[in-house]
Amino acid sequence: MKNLKFSVVVVLLMTAFFSYSQDVNLDMATERGLMSKTTSPKIQAQGSPYIDENFKPVKIPSFDTKVYLGRYNAYNGEMEIKVKQDVVIALDVNSADYEVVFVNDSKTYKSFNYTTERGISKKGFLVVVNSGENANLLKAERIKYYDKVPAMSSYQQDKPAKFRKESDVYYIQMKSGSVVHLPVKKKDLLKAFPKHSKAIKTFLKENKVKLSKEEGLAKVANYIGSL
Template sequence: MKKVKILLIVLCCACYAINAQNVNVDSRGKIISIKAVDTNIDTEGSKYINKNFTPITIAQFEDKIYNGRYNAFSGEMEVNLGDNKVLLLDNNTDYEITFSHSKKLYRTENFTNNKGIKKNGFLVVVHETNKSALLKEESITYHKKVDAASSYEKDIPARYIRNKDAYYIDYNNTITYISHRRKDLLKSFPNEASKLKSYIKKNKINLKEEDDLIKLVDYMSNLSK
């Protein structure tokens, strides 16, 4: 209840402060920044999954509609405040953001990525049961401009490129990165390794296919304590 009240205060304060310059709102000891919307036109591609702001709901306030978009380059959820300014939601706060048209659900989670780096950030809830879930991390990388090596070549402009999505399984309250390699997956779940190995082989599960990962999550849900 305390988090809900704080979130409401933050959103209200942000809207009130919309015309101020260099405004910061202090939320739960964290700084929520209000900044000008990026209008860089010299870079190809986009840092956003969907460039335009579209209607979203925040779980605590389902009766209210905001406009948001996900910045997959910085890993931040942006809420449009108008006047060319956006509110960056705090990744350390518990959020569930649903995009109204697509029903796509983002949730803040604590997880460790495939490089062993611990993160707080937004993951897409692809599929969920009462005991396990398949989560997806969307990311975009910035590539600097590359000048032509000779007059016979062309410059390669600066660009944003979307990376392949990374998948995670939330199982027994632990979020685990899903490798495309079966032996790595089995190492991640040693107590279930034997059963998982048999299930994957019998059902020809492809760890690179989202639909197959959904099947795997459903199977693991039945194994969960």
């Protein structure tokens, strides 16, 4: 009975300490004007949920001029920021809008409200691929988690849980600010914009636009934004 009471006390103390540490981390972020939340629990699997495991120099222009270290968890859709040595928080896009610039990569992420290809409304980070006169081309970087697959027989081996990088999904930000899915297949593209399908088809042909390249997608996105 004494051992049980001791174990309960230890668990309570550890829980209190963990909660205190989380609160301190969030308070430190709040002091810098960053609306934040704790990062999601780590999952043990092959591969990585991050676009790049390494923390890299980033700026968050709308908040201050300080250079932080950051990385993007594409599986959870979380932008992790190291606000101090060993203190990492996730930016809370549901509480504020963010622009995060990866300084050395010339790569910018912004938080957007958008509608997925399945018609689901979301808010999260998208990469700004191109800023056009009539529309912006954005993309969602995706990493999926695949659970462990047990062996079907003693002659086979278990397939371990893993993260896998999936194809990027593209979007258009219109002048109105709305963000909609941009299909990368010609047939699906024309179907997505039925009112302008003939004009878009002509534009693709006359300008020899290749939808397999981001340069081509940027051109058609800007054209669609002008219609």
